[in-house]
Structures are given as structure tokens and as C-alpha cells.
Amino acid sequence: MDLSRNVHAACPHDCPDTCAIRVTVENGVAIRVQGDPEHPPTHGALCTKVARYTERTYHPERLLHPLRRTGAKGGGRFERITWDEALDEIASRLREIAARDPQAILPYSYAGTMGLVQGDSMSARFFHRLGASQLDRTICASAGATALKLTYGRGVGMLVEHYRESRLILIWGSNSIASNLHFWSFAQEAKRNGAKLVCIDPRRTETADKCHQHIALMPGTDGALALGLIRELAERDLLDRDYLERHTDGWRELVESAREWTPERTADVCGITAEEVRALARDYGSLRPAAIRLNYGMQRVRGGGSAVRLIAALPCLIGAWRHRAGGLLLSASGFAPTRPEALERPDLMPTPRPRVVNMSTIGDALLAPASADFGPRIEALVVYNSNPVAVAPESPKVVKGFAREDLFTVVIEQFQTDTADYADIVLPATTQLEHFDVHKSYGHTYVLVNEPAIAPLGEARPNTAVFRALAGRLGFTEDCFADDDERIGAQAFGDAVDFARLRREGWVRLPIDDAPFASGGFPTPNGRAQFAPPGIGVAGYVPPYESPASAPELARRFPLAMISPPARHFLNSTFVNVRSLRSIEGEPLLEMNPRDATQRGLRHGSIVRIFNDRGEYRCRMHISERARPGVVVGLGVWWRKLGVAGSNTNELTHQRLTDIGRAPTFYDCLVEVAAA
Numbered sequence: 001m002d003l004s005r006n007v008h009a010a011c012p013h014d015c016p017d018t019c020a021i022r023v024t025v026e027n028g029v030a031i032r033v034q035g036d037p038e039h040p041p042t043h044g045a046l047c048t049k050v051a052r053y054t055e056r057t058y059h060p061e062r063l064l065h066p067l068r069r070t071g072a073k074g075g076g077r078f079e080r081i082t083w084d085e086a087l088d089e090i091a092s093r094l095r096e097i098a099a100r101d102p103q104a105i106l107p108y109s110y111a112g113t114m115g116l117v118q119g120d121s122m123s124a125r126f127f128h129r130l131g132a133s134q135l136d137r138t139i140c141a142s143a144g145a146t147a148l149k150l151t152y153g154r155g156v157g158m159l160v161e162h163y164r165e166s167r168l169i170l171i172w173g174s175n176s177i178a179s180n181l182h183f184w185s186f187a188q189e190a191k192r193n194g195a196k197l198v199c200i201d202p203r204r205t206e207t208a209d210k211c212h213q214h215i216a217l218m219p220g221t222d223g224a225l226a227l228g229l230i231r232e233l234a235e236r237d238l239l240d241r242d243y244l245e246r247h248t249d250g251w252r253e254l255v256e257s258a259r260e261w262t263p264e265r266t267a268d269v270c271g272i273t274a275e276e277v278r279a280l281a282r283d284y285g286s287l288r289p290a291a292i293r294l295n296y297g298m299q300r301v302r303g304g305g306s307a308v309r310l311i312a313a314l315p316c317l318i319g320a321w322r323h324r325a326g327g328l329l330l331s332a333s334g335f336a337p338t339r340p341e342a343l344e345r346p347d348l349m350p351t352p353r354p355r356v357v358n359m360s361t362i363g364d365a366l367l368a369p370a371s372a373d374f375g376p377r378i379e380a381l382v383v384y385n386s387n388p389v390a391v392a393p394e395s396p397k398v399v400k401g402f403a404r405e406d407l408f409t410v411v412i413e414q415f416q417t418d419t420a421d422y423a424d425i426v427l428p429a430t431t432q433l434e435h436f437d438v439h440k441s442y443g444h445t446y447v448l449v450n451e452p453a454i455a456p457l458g459e460a461r462p463n464t465a466v467f468r469a470l471a472g473r474l475g476f477t478e479d480c481f482a483d484d485d486e487r488i489g490a491q492a493f494g495d496a497v498d499f500a501r502l503r504r505e506g507w508v509r510l511p512i513d514d515a516p517f518a519s520g521g522f523p524t525p526n527g528r529a530q531f532a533p534p535g536i537g538v539a540g541y542v543p544p545y546e547s548p549a550s551a552p553e554l555a556r557r558f559p560l561a562m563i564s565p566p567a568r569h570f571l572n573s574t575f576v577n578v579r580s581l582r583s584i585e586g587e588p589l590l591e592m593n594p595r596d597a598t599q600r601g602l603r604h605g606s607i608v609r610i611f612n613d614r615g616e617y618r619c620r621m622h623i624s625e626r627a628r629p630g631v632v633v634g635l636g637v638w639w640r641k642l643g644v645a646g647s648n649t650n651e652l653t654h655q656r657l658t659d660i661g662r663a664p665t666f667y668d669c670l671v672e673v674a675a676a
């Protein structure tokens with residue numbers, strides 16, 4: 001019997017585009033994934049990575065059976081065991097630790113899947129009921145998210161489709177072609193219609209190549225640039241005072257605080273020219289409608305939160321929100337009517353609530369002894385939807401923590417990642433083609449369903465099934481532990497979304513006004529955008545922890561600022577093991593400006609040593625004008641074990657956090673480079 005059918009799916013990856021997918025299944029095999037042509041943002045196209053999703057799902061190295069470690073931690077030697085053996089062992093270890101103090105158990109997860117069902121639903125219920133430590137999920141967006149919340153009340157912004165009508169687009173801290181392709185299509189359309197595109201990024205990315213102007217500022221100086229713009233807009237009388245008076249609080253204080261940020265001073269701090277500052281202010285104050293696409297690249301520095309607050313004020317200052325093609329988008333996730341209380345059931349937590357551990361400082365947390373401040377030593381770690389050994393900052397400490405012989409580690413994974421190498425028990429997880437889920441997006445305003453297209457491969461199970469089984473073994477009898485995945489999917493949005501229609505049609509547009517803040521109505525308590533919230537005040541420029549200007553002593557030894565943004569053909573550390581994609585990226589590289597390379601006598605293509613006081617990392621030198629003088633770029637989050645010397649850029653990053661939002665500062669990192 002030859003059965004061919006199409007299934008509604010959604011891309012699960014941590015990408016603002018959250019594409020609607022159609023999967024073609026023949027005889028129980030997924031043979032093709034395609035972008036849904038009907039879904040407006042997806043517009044029938046997937047990126048190169050996910051267009052190869054079947055290659056990832058049917059990859060010969062998929063984990064298909066539970067495994068138990070047989071060799072040293074990190075060595076990657078395992079034996080096959082049954083699900084019952086694996087679950088019994090995990091349940092008995094967790095029960096024994098919980099009997100002493102459940103807070104010694106820590107879940108560790110992020111956005112390997114952004115699905116609301118396979119993300120934090122059954123898993124959260126399980127850990128809440130157990131009384132485990134809570135994880136503060138800060139590794140990506142919490143500086144910017146906190147800044148948006150302070151300013152607009154939530155993660156809200158422009159509707160992505162309207163960028164096609166903008167006349168000026170500032171692409172700020174975003175390599176859209178690599179990481180936000182479907183926004184880029186709208187920006188291209190605007191460009192064809194005569195819009196001016198300006199890219200603000202220390203690296204000359206492929207996106208910068210295609211913009212009319214590229215402003216290559218030093219990493220971590222965006223707050224200063226925003227202050228310089230605010231001053232120029234005020235000096236040139238380009239403020240929309242009517243909008244400011246009616247719909248914002250604190251604008252006079254903000255403008256006053258920007259007074260000293262002359263174009264010359266701004267240019268000096270940012271490492272650009274005063275004319276660039278003036279011209280940008282002139283364009284931003286006069287081209288209408290003016291839109292900003294901010295992305296998270298600019299908030300991975302000490303002052304990331306303050307910088308987002310300052311940039312978020314700009315569209316209010318010029319009244320850009322009056323037009324649907326004006327305003328700003330960093331995240332749209334605050335528009336989605338999700339119900340975390342129903343999904344995660346925080347009410348199951350004991351009182352007082354368990355302590356909170358920040359995922360961005362997992363290295364320190366795993367090495368911390370028991371203390372009055374910290375609480376009990378972490379004795380068990382359950383990792384799912386994340387690859388912390390590769391992605392968390394300051395790997396020397398992360399690896400040391402994961403290597404602890406007294407730590408019991410469970411990793412639920414699709415592949416044998418760097419993190420899975422340190423597991424005591426590895427459990428095989430299903431991919432998006434094999435399980436049910438529902439999705440919201442942080443880059444558009446639709447919700448989507450993901451129907452399973454094929455049966456789980458091997459013995460792989462969805463995350464929900466693992467936590468449901470563990471709840472059973474630990475004797476948790478609350479009804480919510482019996483919910484199946486479709487029921488959890490329905491709970492995700494409750495009455496706000498017609499679930500039957502969602503399943504029938506694949507995606508549903510959320511009812512949001514075209515120009516949501518044209519007449520104010522920000523989701524703050526008083527409906528006005530806040531520039532100087534009570535007790536917090538206006539945002540100022542917060543210089544990086546590590547930069548030639550803010551840490552001159554350190555910069556004498558380590559004069560280069562290293563950034564490590566996303567590679568186009570990987571998604572964080574996902575897809576690094578897909579050969580066809582890896583062959584496009586080649587191998588881990590360090591981009592360096594010819595001037596800096598000549599000074600050091602470094603040759604293109606040679607292996608170099610990149611180092612600071614935290615560690616040393618080796619990869620191939622790539623001399624390129626893409627890196628501005630003083631900045632080096634190591635793209636990707638490569639798997640450590642695929643690197644030249646078994647490490648990646650996080651060998652050099654540190655665990656200090658942003659000014660607000662408790663987020664990591666990956667791009668706030670000084671290094672020196674020498675021949676290996």
C-alpha cells in the first residue's frame with residue numbers, strides 16, 4: 001500500500017522565524033519538509049538548515065536506545081540498557097537525593113525545542129512537585145526581555161510583515177540573513193521599494209554587505225550610540241513631543257541625561273566617526289516610517305540591558321509607532337496568550353519555594369560547595385533541550401563541574417553531544433517529526449501546531465513521556481501527570497486559541513492591531529512607555545567589563561575584543577554534526593582584520609592560539625575585512641569535540657552577568673592571539 005500524506009509541522013528551533021512546515025510522508029517515512037506557502041512570514045521557504053531536517057532526523061548517529069556510562073566522565077563510552085533499567089536507576093537516585101534535600105537536584109534546559117509541550121510542561125510539573133532547584137533560564141534573551149518589560153511592559157513590538165513598507169530600517173545587532181531570514185525577505189522588499197537599510201554591527205556580516213550603510217561600532221557600545229542619537233534628535237528638534245507627552249513617561253529626564261553625548265564623544269566611545277552619528281540621527285529623524293529590527297547580538301555584554309532600554313526609547317521619541325511600518329521589534333513573544341500556570345504548574349512547588357540557580361553560571365554552580373548562601377551542593381543534574389558543555393560561558397569551569405564523579409547526570413538528547421559525553425545515563429529523545437507540539441514565536445504573531453509525521457525512531461521518546469514515567473515511579477498522583485501531549489497542547493493557550501482550528505489549519509494568526517501602539521496603549525500599568533521607571537531612573541551607558549576603554553590594564557595583555565555570534569548553517573550547537581551543513585561552515589575559524597594580523601605576523605590559514613587568563617582555544621586563522629580592527633570573530637557554537645584541540649570559543653568567555661536580566665556576556669571578552 002502506498003500512502004502519501006502531508007502533515008502540519010512547525011520548526012522547533014530557537015529562531016525568531018518559527019516557520020510553518022509541511023512534511024510529506026510516504027509509507028511511514030518523512031521524505032520532504034517544505035515551508036508552508038500559505039503562512040505569511042514563512043512564505044513557502046525554509047532556511048538551508050531545516051530544509052535538511054530529514055537528514056537530521058534519519059542521521060546515522062541518532063541516539064536510539066537508553067545508555068549507561070561505562071568509561072570515565074566525558075569519555076563518551078556507554079553501554080545499551082533498557083528503558084526500565086534507565087528509569088528505575090534515575091528514579092532511585094533522585095529519590096535518595098530528594099530524601100536529603102530535593103534542592104540538590106537541578107533541571108537544566110533551554111530552547112533545543114521551543115515547543116510549549118516538549119519544552120517546559122511535564123518536565124516543569126515534575127521538578128516543581130519534586131521540589132528541585134529552579135533554573136533561571138537566562139542564557140539568551142533575559143537582558144533584552146527585562147529591558148523591554150521595563151520600557152513597554154512586555155516583549156512586544158512591530159508585526160514583522162510591516163517592515164516591507166518601512167522607508168528606513170536599522171538592523172541593529174542582527175545578522176538577519178543568518179538568523180532571521182524571513183524578516184530579511186521583508187527588508188529586501190522594502191529595499192526594492194526604495195527604503196534605506198543601515199546595519200549596526202561590529203562585524204561586516206553578509207547582511208551588512210547588502211545594506212546601504214554599515215556602522216561598525218565596538219562591541220558593547222550600543223548604549224552610547226543610542227544616547228548620541230537621542231541628543232542629536234533633541235538638538236535638531238526632531239522629537240515628536242505630542243506622542244511623548246501623551247504616551248510616555250520620563251522623556252524629559254531621558255533627553256536631559258543625553259545632553260553630554262555629543263557626536264564627538266559618542267563617536268569616540270563607539271569607535272566610529274562623528275559624521276556617522278550625525279547622519280544616522282538625521283536619517284532616523286526624517287525618513288518615515290522608520291523601523292528598528294533589534295536582535296539579541298547587542299545585549300550579550302555588560303550594559304546589554306541598559307542599551308536595549310535606550311534603543312527602545314527611540315521609536316517613541318520620533319513617534320515612529322504612529323505608523324504600522326514604524327517602531328521596533330526585538331521580541332514579539334509577549335503577544336502570545338500562553339498560560340504558564342497551566343503548563344508548568346508552579347503551584348505544585350513546596351513552600352518556601354526552592355532556590356533559583358542561574359543557568360548562565362552553571363560552571364560556578366556545579367563547583368560550589370554547600371553553604372548558607374548557596375544552599376546544598378548540586379548532586380544531580382537532568383539536562384534536556386540544551387547542550388551546556390558547549391554553549392555555557394567559561395567552559396573550563398563548566399567541564400570541571402560536569403566531570404565531578406559525585407555528580408549524577410542524566411541527559412535526554414537526540415545526539416551524543418559534548419554534554420551527553422558527561423552523562424551517567426543518556427535517554428534518546430524524539431525529534432520534531434516524531435512528537436506532538438504547539439508553538440508561539442518571538443519573531444511573528446502566529447501560533448502553530450506540530451503534528452507527529454512519523455513514529456519515533458528506535459526507542460526514542462518525547463521529553464513528556466520521560467517525565468511522565470519518572471513521575472509515576474516517584475509516586476506523583478496529581479491528575480496533571482496523566483495529561484497526554486495533545487491535552488497539554490490544548491492547555492497551552494486555553495480558550496484564547498481555537499485548538500480544533502489550529503490543528504486543522506496548522507497555524508492561527510493572533511488578533512493584534514496592525515499598528516499596536518499608534519495611540520499608546522503599551523502593556524505597562526498606565527499604558528505609557530516608561531523611560532525612567534520609579535526607583536530605577538533613566539538608563540545610562542554601561543561600558544563593557546572587558547574593553548580597551550573600560551579595562552586598560554587588562555587590554556594591555558589582551559587587546560582584542562572577541563565576539564562569537566551565530567553561524568548561518570548551525571543553530572547554536574544544533575546541526576554541527578550534520579555533515580552537509582558542517583561542510584558549508586568548514587571548520588572553526590577566527591576572523592581577524594588584516595591590520596591586526598600583520599601586527600602579529602599571523603598567516604591566513606594557519607592554526608592560532610587565542611587566549612586570556614581563563615583559557616586557551618585553538619582554531620584556524622581567517623584574515624578578513626569582516627572583522628574591524630580591534631575585534632576578532634569566532635562564528636558558531638561548534639561542538640567542542642569537533643574543534644582542533646577539543647574546545648570552542650566558550651573556553652575564553654566569562655560568567656559575569658548583564659546589568660539587568662542576569663544574562664551572560666558572551667561578547668564582552670578580551671583575548672590575545674598568537675601563532676600556535
Ligand SMILES: Nc1nc2c(c(=O)[nH]1)N[C@H]1C(S)=C(S)[C@@H](COP(=O)(O)OP(=O)(O)OC[C@H]3O[C@@H](n4cnc5c(=O)[nH]c(N)nc54)[C@H](O)[C@@H]3O)O[C@H]1N2
Nearest residue numbers: 173174175179203219220295296297298565566568571572
Ligand atoms: N543560523 C542561525 N540562526 C540563529 C541562531 C544560530 O545559531 N544560527 N541562533 C538563534 C538564537 S538562539 C538567537 S538568540 C537568535 C538571535 O541571535 P543574535 O545573537 O541576535 O544573532 P545574530 O542575528 O547573528 O546577530 C548577532 C549580530 O550581533 C553582532 N554583535 C555582536 N556584538 C555586538 C554589539 O555589541 N553590538 C552590536 N550592535 N552588534 C553586535 C554580531 O556581530 C552579529 O552579527 O538567532 C537565532 N537564529
Ligand SMILES: Nc1nc2c(c(=O)[nH]1)N[C@H]1C(S)=C(S)[C@@H](COP(=O)(O)OP(=O)(O)OC[C@H]3O[C@@H](n4cnc5c(=O)[nH]c(N)nc54)[C@H](O)[C@@H]3O)O[C@H]1N2
Nearest residue numbers: 110111112113140384385386387391412429564572573574
Ligand atoms: N560563545 C557563545 N555561546 C553562546 C552563544 C553565542 O552567541 N556565543 N549563544 C547563546 C544562546 S543565544 C543560546 S540560546 C544558547 C543555546 O544553547 P542551547 O539551548 O543549549 O541550544 P543548542 O546548542 O542548540 O542545544 C540544544 C540541544 O537540544 C537538543 N534537542 C532538540 N530538540 C530536543 C527535544 O525535543 N528533546 C530533547 N531532549 N533534546 C532536544 C538538540 O539536539 C541540541 O543538542 O547558547 C548560548 N551560547
Ligand code: SF4
Nearest residue numbers: 011015018019047050
Ligand atoms: S531555523 Fe528559523 S528560518 Fe530555519 S526553518 Fe526554523 S524557523 Fe525557519
Ligand SMILES: [Mo]
Nearest residue numbers: 014139140141
Ligand atoms: Mo539564543
